[in-house]
Amino acid sequence: MVVASGSRWEQSLFYALEQGRLLLATHPRDLVRGLTRPPALDVAKLVDLVALYDAPESTVFEGVRRLPLGHVLERSPGRPPTVRPWFTPATDEDRAISTAEAPALMREAVRGAVAASLPAGGDVGATLSGGLDSGMVVATASGLLAPAGRGIHAMTHVPLPGAPEPTGSWEADDGPYAEDVARSLTGVTWAPVVNTDRVPPLESCRWALDRAWYPTFNPANQEWCNQIVRDAEARGLPLLLTGASGNATFSRDNDGIVRGLLQHGRLGALVREVRRRAAARGALAPAARSVVRETLPRRVLAWRRAQRRRRLGVSWAMPDVADLPVRADALSDAARADLALLAQEFPPAGRDMWLDFVRLDTSRHGFPQNLSDDVWWSDPLSDPEVVALALRLPEEAWLAGGRNRGLAREAAAGLLPDRVRLRTTNGGQSADVDQWVRGQEQAYRGLVDRFRESPTVRQVLDVERLATAVGPEMTDPATASVWQDIHGRAFAIGQFAVWYEDRVRSG
Structure with a gap:
């Protein structure tokens, strides 16, 4: 066999x-x-x-x-x-592909991938943020479906009023951008997904367990995933389009590309990039300075990034083993190495790092796929043809248009409104999670008591350390999202373990 x-x-x-x-x-x-x-x-x-x-x-x-x-x-x-x-994709750059023609090639590859994802008839659903990836998927699908009178129902998580605005280049609410995309397209209806009932992550994860039989990795996002699935089921939509892997295959950022070109002596490419940025910005000097900055050694860039974070009041850093409420002695060497890499102030960037990102088997994180037997999730930006093209594009091609994520921006020209296509901010996720967990401290403490009784959880989590994490940080708007990423995930995994133990005992 x-x-x-x-x-x-x-x-x-x-x-x-x-x-x-x-x-x-x-x-x-x-x-x-x-x-x-x-x-x-x-x-x-x-x-x-x-x-x-x-x-x-x-x-x-x-x-x-x-x-x-x-x-x-x-x-x-x-x-x-x-x-x-059996499948090992080629990763050698194809220098015959010019920077000018690369966006059209990517656009056509995405079109083919979206077409292959669509069912033979009927309307479909989509998750839609205010960014390039899901926007490109929905816009492409609209062009394929609208001539046949078929439609797309797009959904976007929108925070409750009063959600804090993240610092730096982040925005709390993607809704206005997503709505702009939907209005610009034929046959696309749009609806915000709002946690008006303030369903806490523990309840959202518990609902998902009966369907998925698997732990939640991102409890702060689970509620809007649940709502989107239930809405698709109620509407009889067999498909939900998404663009989850686009950061790797479609909208790769410029991080490490310019430095790599310098390291390989491709000075002509650097000169062309200065010209592209000058054309995009309307000024030569700022364009040249930006290219020079990206050729600086990593230590200098790390120092500059730290200074910028201090000016903005940002203290974010990836967690390391010391932050996790886990039995650290039981972590695998691979998990430790992964955490050590992510915890660096300025992780190494370049083609090799990006190749690892593209080849990462992200389907194992496809938890929403398991929430419904009737709704299929499809990510055309992870299609083998899109991946194959991304892997053979020359490094300079990703710099098209003189902007960060330039290839994707050029590929989306004429498909997405410029307000979205040229957007330089990022949309946050579940920025209102602090409002969902207010008054839930006792529920978390009750789950800690269950963890103390569970032989499995005691081998996985540092239960007493997790107990001390239940406090003001979980409801503080400035820390609630990070709390869910670290402690909320630990609670979700422990919650799965006691759920499964109960199920086995009950037969």
Whole structure:
């Protein structure tokens, strides 16, 4: 028997070997249900998930494995299954592709990917932010569906009134930008998704557990994911389009590109980039200075970034092991290495780092895919053809147009309103989460008591440390989002463990 998985962000395939049988399923829930005995939870896996490290071949269930994308599973009678890669994308730059023609090539690749994602008939749904990625997907889909009288219902999370504005280049509310996109397109209706009932993350994660049988990785976003799925089900929409992987394959930023061109002696490319930026900004001197800044050593750039954060009053940093309420002694070496890289003040950037980002098997984080048996999530920006084009584009091509994320901005010309296409700010997510958790301290403390009784959770979390985290930081608008990223995720993983233990006990 030979079974192959897709090459990028298609439905994951799970398998288990039990009593000589090889069981296969596209959902871990269905595979677990098919086993004669419920599997134990994989404690080591849960520990790593607290640090958001997710090895692609394993699941939270012992003995239930995942076939990584681009791999093949082979099994012969009397032999255990073997797994090997079948798809290794080419990563050499194709210097024959010019910077001028690259946006059109990307635009056409995205069009083909969106077309391949659409069902044969009927309307579809979409998640729509106010940025380039989901906007490009929705605009492209509109161009394909509207001539046939088919429509798109787009949904955007919008915070409650009073949500604080993040510092720096972040904005709390993507709604006005997303609404602009919808209004500019034919056949697109738009609706804001607002947590008006202030459903707390613990309740949102609990609702999702009965459907997904898997822990939530981002509890602050779970409620609006749930609402979008329920809305799509109520409308009978079989598909939700998204652009979740666009930062890797479509709207890659300039970080490290200019420095890499200098390191490889491609001085002509640097001169051309100065000219492109001068044309975009209308002035040569600022354009030249910006290119020179991006060629500076990483230590200098780290110092400049630290100074800018101090001026803005930003103290954000990636968590390290010391911040996580986890049994740190049980973290895998791979999880520790991943955290150490992310915690650097100025992580290394360049083509090699970006290639790792593109090749990251993000389908294992496709949790929303498992929330409904009737609604399929599709990310055309992770389509193999889009990925293949991204990997062979020359580095200079990503600098098209003289702006950061220039290739995507040029590819979206004429499809997205310039207010969105040329936007230089970023949209925050769940900026109002502090309002959802006010008055929920007792619920979190009650869950801590459950954790103390759970043999699994005690092996995964530093329960007493987690207990001390329940306090003012979880409801402070300045810290609530970060609190959910660190402590909220730990609560969600512990919540899954006690949910599963209860389910096994109840039969």
